[in-house]
Amino acid sequence: MLSPVAVGVDGSPESLAAAEWAAREAVRRERPLRLLHVRNWHPRRGEAETAHAAERRRGRDVLRQAEERARTACPSVRAYDEQVEGPASAALVKAAADAELLVLGSRGLGRITGLLVGSVALEVVAGAGGPVVLVRADGTAAETRETDGGRRRDVVLGADVAQPCDEVIEFAFEAARVRRARLRVLYAWRAPDPLTLGPGEIGLVGDPERAEEWLRFLAAVLRMWRTKYSDVDVLETVAEGRPSGALLKAASGAELLVVGHRLTDRPRIVRTGPVTHAVLRRTACPVAVVPHY
Structure with missing residues (x-):
């Protein structure tokens, strides 16, 4: 199987923009699209099973929303999704190693403040062994x-x-x-x-x-x-x-x-x-x- 274009999604507008960008890139490069959601959950004592199930459901909702965004942009994209356990930066660095490239969303704070990349994205960029693309929610057009x-x-x-x-x-x-x-x-x-x-x-x-x-x-x-x-x-x-x-x-x-x-x-x-x-x-x-x- 060809290495995929991978995208980390968490339900934010930035990650949905990243999913759309990644879908277009996957089609251009004739690669599959891997939609990846990283679960970072910290359940209270005695609530581990309930919390884990809730996180899995939320992850499925996040992935479904991201896949809909990706397929709307590129109906022909070959997409599959996956949930993995965190920490987020370590999981995404691992995903980058197995991918053609990894796509992440970045949060913009306006023209004066500039772009807030976020600690996870910076850690991934600094530690990834493969290319990482950062996409803003207002930049995909x-x-x-x-x-x-x-x-x-x-x-x-x-x-x-x-x-x-x-x-x-x-x-x-x-x-x-x-x-x-x-x-x-x-x-x-x-x-x-x-x-x-x-x-x-x-x-x-x-x-x-x-x-x-x-x-x-x-x-x-x-x-x-x-x-x-x-x-x-x-x-x-x-x-x-x-x-x-x-x-x-x-x-x-x-x-x-x-x-x-x-x-x-x-x-x-x-x-x-x-x-x-x-x-x-x-x-x-x-x-x-x-x-x-």
Whole structure:
């Protein structure tokens, strides 16, 4: 059996939006959809059996509602559901390991406050060995809208020219391919501080020349992937400034933002990195976090 697109659901509007997004992605990738509800129950003494039965019933209701949302969006999706015991973060990390990708909902708190990801979602993103996509309840409509020219909205990839990662790049190219969307690859660079330049370093090169040099580096990194995915339209861009700010600007109106997450050898440390954390908090479009070493 092909590994599924998995989605964690809990009955919230955000998880229902995630179920809809996951159903569309499962159909695109020709994968089954696994609807997963994690039970976190803490019964009082003497009420274990009653509480367990109530939690199972609630779980069935949650899964039924999520499946209805998924099938309404994609009637052809091949879906199945499952209930598992918590803790939620551990169960979802395990689900990510067995899935093509894992989809979770994120709660938005408005334009000023930004995006409240939640401790469970952050733990899953930090610990998952496979890609995790976070979806906002008010962001799924961007999936079906087109630009004025009739072209699908971009998939945006935040690239690291210094340490390019195959897993992250391939995920972004594949996401663009199955959507028939343009892939916009962005690298954000910072001008060197004249006070920190070492002997022999060129500090007098202007920003336009420096940007052209980074653009050539980015083109070299993507050359192999352009050949492999020759049917994907690619736009290579560089920007001076902080990576998080540049990505947030580029992702405005995008279908999907793809970023990498470097896994740590110290599993007890839950950390997503400053750039990933910033875009998860503030980006309205779905964000795919792809782990790598």
